[in-house]
Amino acid sequence: MKKKAKNKSSASAGWKKLAPKSSRRPVTSAALRKRLSSSGKFFLLIIALGALGYGGWWLEKSTRSGSGTLDLTGPGVPISEVSFQTDGVLSEKWFHNWFGPLRGRSLMDLDIARLHRELLKEDQVASATISREFPETLSIEIRERQPILVLHLISDNEGMRKWLVSSDGTLYLGTGYPAKTVSLLPWLDVDRTLIKGREDGSGFERLEGVSSVAPLLDLVRREYPGIYRDWKVVSYERPDEDDPGAHVRVRSGKVRNLRFSPGNYAAQLKRLNYLLLEPDIRRRPSIHSIDLSHGRSVFAKL
Amino acid sequence: MSKIIGAVEIGTSKAKALVGEVTAEGGLSIVGMASRPNEGVRKGEIVDYRKAATAVHAALEEAEKMSGTTVDSVYLAQTGAHLRGQMLRGSASVSSSDNRVSVSDLERASKEAKRRQPETGRSYVHHIRTPIILDEKVVEDPVGMLGDKIDLGYWSIDGDDQAIRLALHVISNYSLEVADLILSSIASSTMMAGPDLRRAGTLVIDMGAGVTDLALYRQGYVAFTGVVPVGGDHVTGDLSMGLRILEPYAEKLKIEHGTASSRSSDDKEEVWIIGNKTIGDRSVPRKAISDVIHVRVVELFEIISKELGGLLDPDELKGGVLLTGGGSLLPGIEEIAGKVLGLPVRRASFPPGIAPELAQPENATVLGLLHYGLQDHGLPGRKAGESQTIMSKIAGLVGIGMN
Numbered sequence: 001m002k003k004k005a006k007n008k009s010s011a012s013a014g015w016k017k018l019a020p021k022s023s024r025r026p027v028t029s030a031a032l033r034k035r036l037s038s039s040g041k042f043f044l045l046i047i048a049l050g051a052l053g054y055g056g057w058w059l060e061k062s063t064r065s066g067s068g069t070l071d072l073t074g075p076g077v078p079i080s081e082v083s084f085q086t087d088g089v090l091s092e093k094w095f096h097n098w099f100g101p102l103r104g105r106s107l108m109d110l111d112i113a114r115l116h117r118e119l120l121k122e123d124q125v126a127s128a129t130i131s132r133e134f135p136e137t138l139s140i141e142i143r144e145r146q147p148i149l150v151l152h153l154i155s156d157n158e159g160m161r162k163w164l165v166s167s168d169g170t171l172y173l174g175t176g177y178p179a180k181t182v183s184l185l186p187w188l189d190v191d192r193t194l195i196k197g198r199e200d201g202s203g204f205e206r207l208e209g210v211s212s213v214a215p216l217l218d219l220v221r222r223e224y225p226g227i228y229r230d231w232k233v234v235s236y237e238r239p240d241e242d243d244p245g246a247h248v249r250v251r252s253g254k255v256r257n258l259r260f261s262p263g264n265y266a267a268q269l270k271r272l273n274y275l276l277l278e279p280d281i282r283r284r285p286s287i288h289s290i291d292l293s294h295g296r297s298v299f300a301k302l
Numbered sequence: 303m304s305k306i307i308g309a310v311e312i313g314t315s316k317a318k319a320l321v322g323e324v325t326a327e328g329g330l331s332i333v334g335m336a337s338r339p340n341e342g343v344r345k346g347e348i349v350d351y352r353k354a355a356t357a358v359h360a361a362l363e364e365a366e367k368m369s370g371t372t373v374d375s376v377y378l379a380q381t382g383a384h385l386r387g388q389m390l391r392g393s394a395s396v397s398s399s400d401n402r403v404s405v406s407d408l409e410r411a412s413k414e415a416k417r418r419q420p421e422t423g424r425s426y427v428h429h430i431r432t433p434i435i436l437d438e439k440v441v442e443d444p445v446g447m448l449g450d451k452i453d454l455g456y457w458s459i460d461g462d463d464q465a466i467r468l469a470l471h472v473i474s475n476y477s478l479e480v481a482d483l484i485l486s487s488i489a490s491s492t493m494m495a496g497p498d499l500r501r502a503g504t505l506v507i508d509m510g511a512g513v514t515d516l517a518l519y520r521q522g523y524v525a526f527t528g529v530v531p532v533g534g535d536h537v538t539g540d541l542s543m544g545l546r547i548l549e550p551y552a553e554k555l556k557i558e559h560g561t562a563s564s565r566s567s568d569d570k571e572e573v574w575i576i577g578n579k580t581i582g583d584r585s586v587p588r589k590a591i592s593d594v595i596h597v598r599v600v601e602l603f604e605i606i607s608k609e610l611g612g613l614l615d616p617d618e619l620k621g622g623v624l625l626t627g628g629g630s631l632l633p634g635i636e637e638i639a640g641k642v643l644g645l646p647v648r649r650a651s652f653p654p655g656i657a658p659e660l661a662q663p664e665n666a667t668v669l670g671l672l673h674y675g676l677q678d679h680g681l682p683g684r685k686a687g688e689s690q691t692i693m694s695k696i697a698g699l700v701g702i703g704m705n
Contacts (some may be wrong), residue, residue, distance in 0.1 A: 016424055020467075020474045024474075027355045028475075031355070031359045034363065036478050
């Protein structure tokens with residue numbers, strides 16, 4: 001008995017459902033020639049389109065030469081996002097305040113080199129990388145100077161101001177630092193004549209001697225944090241390692257006067273730590289001075 | 303902008319391909335045609351895929367070459383004893399409150415009619431719409447008319463999936479799409495019987511090599527189609543067996559000396575089989591040839607008569623019987639057909655405008671494929687562009703209707 005299909009749609013009963021979905025290998029030479037001809041025409045079409053596209057590109061390129069900056073974004077694509085990254089305390093908000101409103105400017109409207117120069121004029125910024133991320137993102141990546149000392153300067157106009165001193169001797173006012181961070185930094189005490197203002201009045205020249213002190217502060221903070229916390233004021237005189245009279249002086253809570261010679265701070269700090277652990281010294285609330293600048297000989301005045 | 307369309311008939315003796323150019327105004331000109339002997343088909347059905355493909359592809363290639371263009375899709379003729387026709391009827395009530403018939407009413411009736419599914423393993427090849435009846439009155443286009451009930455029917459032909467699939471594979475293997483399958487008898491009868499004859503009622507008999515296709519029209523619409531698995535090859539086979547000669551000689555005798563009935567002058571006339579009177583050649587009485595052919599031809603028309611039965615009503619078939627196809631060229635066949643069928647019979651002639659070299663009875667089907675394919679067979683009120691398939695949409699652009 002023959003079965004009747006009941007639930008199929010009318011369309012499904014037509015011959016079109018029997019049409020082959022993909023044509024099989026040509027069985028005759030005529031079919032093969034037809035297929036090759038069709039494929040050949042298709043490839044010729046692709047090649048023609050490719051050639052047309054290349055021709056257009058070449059023409060555009062040749063007519064564009066010497067016409068100035070290449071604007072890949074096209075006209076009027078405003079910057080919608082600023083990607084700001086830093087290893088310090090500055091924020092994207094700071095950047096926007098510093099830069100001012102973008103006012104619908106596109107990436108290609110910005111002079112990246114100039115922006116880079118302006119950023120480096122900020123003393124807190126050690127280095128900066130600026131890039132365009134098309135179509136509408138400005139990417140800023142900066143590395144900040146880290147403060148190691150605080151310098152109090154009094155001027156007639158502005159009164160007393162705290163300047164932060166980085167390890168390379170750069171003086172800057174510092175933005176975005178928590179008050180506690182600044183309060184824990186030792187003060188710098190140097191001869192006022194060593195501090196020279198810039199000609200354009202935008203701050204001070206770099207303090208050359210700080211680079212000799214920085215390794216000491218870095219080491220003590222890292223290796224002997226207990227000692228570091230007690231340090232109040234750091235000063236230096238002729239801090240050239242080759243100068244026999246060069247020295248670094250530190251005033252701390254317990255030892256009122258510490259003297260280091262520039263160089264081999266690790267050995268000097270080790271001796272200092274050893275001394276401070278001596279029972280006789282530990283018992284005393286304060287020590288008058290310890291001089292570590294004479295090599296293996298340490299002079300302490302109780 | 304013109305469109306190139308093709309037509310293919312995978313016949314029992316020959317594969318034929320036609321390339322036509324359809325102009326934007328809907329005009330058609332034949333720009334390429336070719337035929338190749340086909341040994342892959344028996345009685346209208348493919349029995350050797352490779353041989354059939356070789357013949358069809360060669361014909362298509364030559365037709366394309368002749369036209370100087372390439373074809374993307376073709377109308378494909380379908381015939382064979384596997385095809386069966388049945389009348390499907392559907393009806394729908396007029397849905398609008400003012401009883402005005404809309405296109406959607408027609409579509410519902412059409413859907414209802416086509417709901418019946420063919421048996422498993424068979425698929426519909428062709429749906430041919432019959433008259434639309436609005437409240438028991440035949441109307442051409444009922445859209446906008448007032449009425450309660452719409453009835454319409456389809457003479458639907460279904461065929462064996464495997465046979466259809468083989469034919470489709472032959473075409474797709476030549477990197478072509480089949481735009482539509484069209485019944486061979488419908489193609490040839492559309493070509494040979496004009497609208498007036500169809501309205502008057504006509505039976506078109508297309509006598510092919512392997513099968514004989516029938517299409518009977520009443521009041522302008524198809525009332526019956528059929529395929530009788532008897533054709534010219536059977537006559538050739540009978541001659542070969544009856545006269546004990548090889549088939550090629552039998553075919554030659556049939557074409558050169560064959561008649562459907564013997565005449566008194568045939569009694570004494572001898573016909574040479576090979577014709578060159580060399581060693582091995584021999585003569586046979588002409589009457590013997592006619593007698594063998596007569597028996598087979600009478601049998602064929604008796605089968606047709608039996609198949610059609612009461613449909614052979616002279617009152618309904620005022621247009622008579624038209625014979626076409628290669629077999630219709632047999633002298634005296636009209637008289638035999640007339641006697642057996644009891645109707646006036648004549649050879650069909652092509653409408654004017656077709657080149658004489660194309661206007662041969664054996665080309666009726668392939669020419670009719672394009673002729674039928676270019677007509678709109680959709681429901682009244684529906685635009686050609688509303689059809690569903692991409693092919694139909696493309697066809698709509700050039701005025702080809704599909705259903």
